[in-house]
Amino acid sequence: MRVLHVDENHPTLVDGLEALGYKNTLAYKTPLNHLWKELNQYDGLIIRSRFPIDSTFLDQACQLRFIGRVGAGMENIDISCAQQKGIQLFSAAEGNQNAVGEHCLGMLLALFNKLQSGHQSIQSGVWLREAHRGWELKGQTVGIIGYGHMGKSFAEKLQGMGVRVYCTDQKSNLGDNNATQVPLSKIQEDATIISIHTDQNPSTQPLIDQKFINSMKQSFWLLNTARGSAVETKALVAGLQSGKILGAALDVLEYESSSFESIFNQQKPPAELEYLRTEKNVLLSPHVAGWTVESHQRLATTILEKIKNQFHPD
DSSP: OEEEEOSOOOHHHHHHHHHTTOEEEEOSSOOHHHHGGGGGGOSEEEESSSSOBOHHHHHHSTTOOEEEESSSOOTTBOHHHHHHTTOEEEOOHHHHHHHHHHHHHHHHHHHHTTHHHHHHHHHTTOOOSGGGOOOOSTTOEEEEEOOSHHHHHHHHHHTTSOOEEEEEOSSSSOOBTTBEEOOHHHHHHHOSEEEEOOOOSGGGTTSBSHHHHHHOSSOEEEEEOSOGGGBOHHHHHHHHHHTSEEEEEESSOTTOOTTSSOSOOSSSOOHHHHHHHHOTTEEEOOSOTTOOHHHHHHHHHHHHHHHHHHHSOO
16 A cells, blocks of 8 residues: 655654555655645555645545544544545544643743743843742642643643642543543633643634633633644733733744744734733743654654554554
8 A cells, every 4th residue: 555645754654654565655845736646546644734634635535545643633634524435544642642741831830930031031141039939839720621632641740749630621521530620610710720732623713712811710821732723812912911811831823824834924923923922921832842852753653553553453
């Protein structure tokens, strides 16, 4: 069988598929229009986020048996159409869940302890101790919205920090020893920290808007390592300016390109983006929460194992 790779991943995936007898075609930089006539020749497709896999694409790739998305989210695939055509869909949330959990905790601790502004002030030749007095996590209440692989990983990392952890999810009975599942209203009543770990779907675009912020009983800290569309930036900025949001740590932004490769896609950046880039109680990272050396290989291995188990069972 032939597999088309349109995004580059760890070589473990290509080597592993070759060992299973697949013929790999590597088209990491090839434009889609140059691939179009050949799509009907492939049995498998390996992607990340370079372009959407919509119904038109799937009609053209009429021989596909599987699609492997080397990442967690599947929003760039027309899932309904793929399922109707009998195409197996594989994702790899297990591959970078630990990386996301660690990154989220790291951002939270950096935000609470003003590490970024403290470092920058010393770089500029200033030593300001009182201005960089931080907060402790102990005694805080964390509300995790979305309790799949990533949410569970973050909850696990919070153990031993002296915090109370709630989670909420569209699915029921997901709570465990690390987090108590409650309705969203309970999180809005009690939480002092909100962390977003949802998939991208119509119900989460946006999840954090002015209505949500107004529904929070007390001022809170916001973390987002899921998708930029989950947070309405204008509402976030208004919340930061009013003090309802005490600070934000964001690995993803509303302004990212669909491939996640950049936020600088406009000649004149939106005013809200400029605010986030310069505000001292905002910490940004470039969509790298699940982007570690270890997860790079683990994501590839996860997809390889799922393909092997489905099509080459021992």
